[in-house]
Amino acid sequence: MPEERIVMSSIVHTDPRTADAPDLTRVFPDAHILMRDLVARAAKLGPVPYAIIWPCSSHALGGAVEAARYGLILPILVGDRELIQGIAREADLDISGMRIENAANPAAAVAQAIALVHAGEAHGLSKGSLHTDTFMAGVIKQESGLRTKRRMSHVFCLNVPDYPDLLLVSDAAINITPDLITKRDIVQNAIDLHHALGLGTPRVALLSAVETINTKIQGTLDAAALCKMADRQEITGGILDGPLAMDVAVSAESTRIKNVTSEVAGKAQILVAPDLESGNILVKSLAFLGKAATSGIVMGAKVPVLLTSRADDATARLASAAIGALYAHYLESRSKR
Numbered sequence: 001m002p003e004e005r006i007v008m009s010s011i012v013h014t015d016p017r018t019a020d021a022p023d024l025t026r027v028f029p030d031a032h033i034l035m036r037d038l039v040a041r042a043a044k045l046g047p048v049p050y051a052i053i054w055p056c057s058s059h060a061l062g063g064a065v066e067a068a069r070y071g072l073i074l075p076i077l078v079g080d081r082e083l084i085q086g087i088a089r090e091a092d093l094d095i096s097g098m099r100i101e102n103a104a105n106p107a108a109a110v111a112q113a114i115a116l117v118h119a120g121e122a123h124g125l126s127k128g129s130l131h132t133d134t135f136m137a138g139v140i141k142q143e144s145g146l147r148t149k150r151r152m153s154h155v156f157c158l159n160v161p162d163y164p165d166l167l168l169v170s171d172a173a174i175n176i177t178p179d180l181i182t183k184r185d186i187v188q189n190a191i192d193l194h195h196a197l198g199l200g201t202p203r204v205a206l207l208s209a210v211e212t213i214n215t216k217i218q219g220t221l222d223a224a225a226l227c228k229m230a231d232r233q234e235i236t237g238g239i240l241d242g243p244l245a246m247d248v249a250v251s252a253e254s255t256r257i258k259n260v261t262s263e264v265a266g267k268a269q270i271l272v273a274p275d276l277e278s279g280n281i282l283v284k285s286l287a288f289l290g291k292a293a294t295s296g297i298v299m300g301a302k303v304p305v306l307l308t309s310r311a312d313d314a315t316a317r318l319a320s321a322a323i324g325a326l327y328a329h330y331l332e333s334r335s336k337r
Helices: 030-045 058-069 081-091 106-118 132-140 180-196 218-231 246-250 252-257 276-288 314-335
Strands: 048-053 073-079 099-102 125-127 153-159 167-170 203-207 239-244 270-272 293-299
Touching (some): 048 314, 058 314, 073 081, 073 106, 167 180, 180 203, 180 218, 180 270, 218 239, 239 246, 276 293
Parallel strands (some): 203 239
Antiparallel strands (some): 153 167
């Protein structure tokens, strides 16, 4: 393992040729080669200082240790020092050399981690074993200083076996019943992430149950409005179409049978759900039935925010860390322009 260098004023860049990098094929099989390549690309750019908020379970702490081992992040562990050290001993996790910022409780850990961001010592935030409500309440509130003019939204990144592209799905975790303006931000956030991951100009499918406008289905009306907003440059950087049913969005055969002519249909790279329920069901269906590798990030804040689930396995946490690292590098490069 390469020598750790924690430089808090900027993102650390290391030479990957000197790193004793673990074998990614053990984590990501060939069915998930797109996700494996994404993680490898992030590792080559060098680790990013991340505040890991309340990593007070073996799962959360282990995810941070693994992400560091693969050269994705430099963890700053924010939580109960004695509890973290005790978990590390019990789980046989090596946290030697990792910085620990002591915090009395999860809410205090969130505030402390945000302060590290404002001090330039952390370039991103990652949820540990605390409750999502506690984590996001601290991030979203006005006093956090992390809000932008855009609404925050969550973007899942999935590697579905046999699908030729990584799929971004939004929003399946934060905005429950988004209105049109919120959907505009959801779409733009997903497009921005696609560019940040180096995946080029995305084809964006605005999902509904049908491909035609139906005044009784609000999602079809919103999809049509979002397409017109893209025409007027209120949404930029992507190619939008909708409403599109899921089969038409991802299946060239369904597109042909239904006689849909579109630059997006049959080859979508971003899937925008009409609401959180449908988006969440879609992601979990792809993960549990479609055997997709999953990862995700909160967009729309001033820094990357990793909203991992307490039930996420090590693969999901590692892939999410890679996405967070790539987005942090993207933000750094834009700030220098």
